[in-house]
Amino acid sequence: MKHFYSAITLIVFALLYFGCATKKATTALVIPDFDFSPPSPVAPGSAGIKIALFDPIYPGNFMYSNKSPFKHFRSSMGKDFEEVLTARGFTVKGPYEAYDLMTYSDKTECELGLFVDIELNIDKTSGGWRYHPSGAYGTGNFSKYEGTLTLSGKITLYISETFTRQKLIVKSLPIPQTELAVKAEAKYQGPQADNTVPLDDPGVHNPISNALKEFYQSTMKRAWDLLVKDDLIRVKDQVPQIRKEAGFIKH
Numbered sequence: 001m002k003h004f005y006s007a008i009t010l011i012v013f014a015l016l017y018f019g020c021a022t023k024k025a026t027t028a029l030v031i032p033d034f035d036f037s038p039p040s041p042v043a044p045g046s047a048g049i050k051i052a053l054f055d056p057i058y059p060g061n062f063m064y065s066n067k068s069p070f071k072h073f074r075s076s077m078g079k080d081f082e083e084v085l086t087a088r089g090f091t092v093k094g095p096y097e098a099y100d101l102m103t104y105s106d107k108t109e110c111e112l113g114l115f116v117d118i119e120l121n122i123d124k125t126s127g128g129w130r131y132h133p134s135g136a137y138g139t140g141n142f143s144k145y146e147g148t149l150t151l152s153g154k155i156t157l158y159i160s161e162t163f164t165r166q167k168l169i170v171k172s173l174p175i176p177q178t179e180l181a182v183k184a185e186a187k188y189q190g191p192q193a194d195n196t197v198p199l200d201d202p203g204v205h206n207p208i209s210n211a212l213k214e215f216y217q218s219t220m221k222r223a224w225d226l227l228v229k230d231d232l233i234r235v236k237d238q239v240p241q242i243r244k245e246a247g248f249i250k251h
Contacts, residue, residue, distance in 0.1 A: 023142075025185035027202035032069055032213040034076035036220035038087035047089030047229045049236055050109060052162055053082055054096050056116035064122065067199050069209040073216065074118055077155075081116060084224050090232070099165070107162040111239040112232060115160060120153040122197060122208075125179065131191045143192045145184035145204065151211055152177040155219055159232065161239050164246045168235035171226050173219050180207045 055078045058065040065071065078095055085092050093110050096102050102113075127147020134140040152175055159169035184201040198204050243249045 023185075023187040025202050027185060027206070029068070029200075029202050030206040030209040032072065032209045032216070034073055034080075034213065034216050036080040036083070036217060036224075038084055038224055039221075041087035042089040044086050045089065045091045047091075047232070049112065049229070049232055050091040050093055051085055051232075052096065052102060052106060052110035052113035053078075053085060053092050053094040054099065054113060054115050056081070056118050059117050059119065062120060064120075064197070064199060068205065069212055070120065073212050077116065077118070077216075077220070080220055081114065081223070084220070084227060085114065088224075088227055089229060102162070110162050111236055112168070113160050113162045113165075114227075115158040117156040117158075118153070119156070120151070120175070123150045123152075124148070124197075125150050129192045129194060129196075142187040142189055144187055145182070145192070145198050145201070147182060149180045149182055149197065149204075149208070150177060151175070151180060151208065155223070157223060157226065159235060161242050163243055163248045166242055168238060169231065171223075173222050175215055175219065178211050178215075180211055182207050 056074050058070075058074065062070070065074070082092055082095060093106060094102075099113075125148045127145075129143050129145050131143045132140045154175055155173040157169070157171045157173070158167050160167050182204040184198050185203045186198070186201050188198065192198075199208070240249065
């Protein structure tokens with residue numbers, strides 16, 4: 001009988017250990033609808049300017065660039081910039097994944113190119129990981145994440161001459177600084193690196209997704225207001241002289 005109770009006790013402790021050490025999140029991840037519709041499109045090609053479009057990039061070392069929702073944010077923005085340029089009456093060439101993929105003939109054909117840099121920052125302002133070590137009966141050894149994150153940054157648009165990449169128009173669109181209260185649903189095995197954020201957890205992922213969606217629309221609307229025909233015609237007129245001085249057009 002004594003051995004029987006000992007076995008039961010071990011089973012109970014084992015169940016407690018595995019129940020506390022890891023807990024999976026059950027809430028679905030929010031997949032934001034990053035989509036902007038130009039408000040007043042004109043006939044495609046009516047502006048008489050052909051523009052090379054380059055995929056938006058995260059410059060520097062943004063560690064979450066290939067994770068949801070930031071990966072989706074970037075790819076959606078690239079598609080919407082193509083729609084914006086087309087709706088403004090420009091003819092679009094591309095999009096190009098990188099400048100080096102643009103051929104000489106493409107650079108000759110497209111006097112102007114649109115480059116987009118996305119600079120985002122996620123800073124922990126309070127809280128973070130809290131580690132629960134193993135207790136006397138083997139329970140614990142997991143980490144929970146809860147705190148306040150600050151999301152900020154800017155979107156920078158460059159209209160450049162395609163051979164020299166000389167910047168002719170530079171527009172910076174600041175992203176309003178937003179504080180987000182986050183609380184992970186899951187428990188994560190063992191201690192976690194202090195500088196990481198569990199983006200795969202809905203308690204963290206979803207508040208960030210909703211914040212990104214909120215200013216995506218306002219940012220794209222401002223980009224629409226900036227990419228007007230008259231401004232691009234003005235800088236396009238500078239291109240022959242720029243190319244001549246750089247040696248791409250013989251004197």
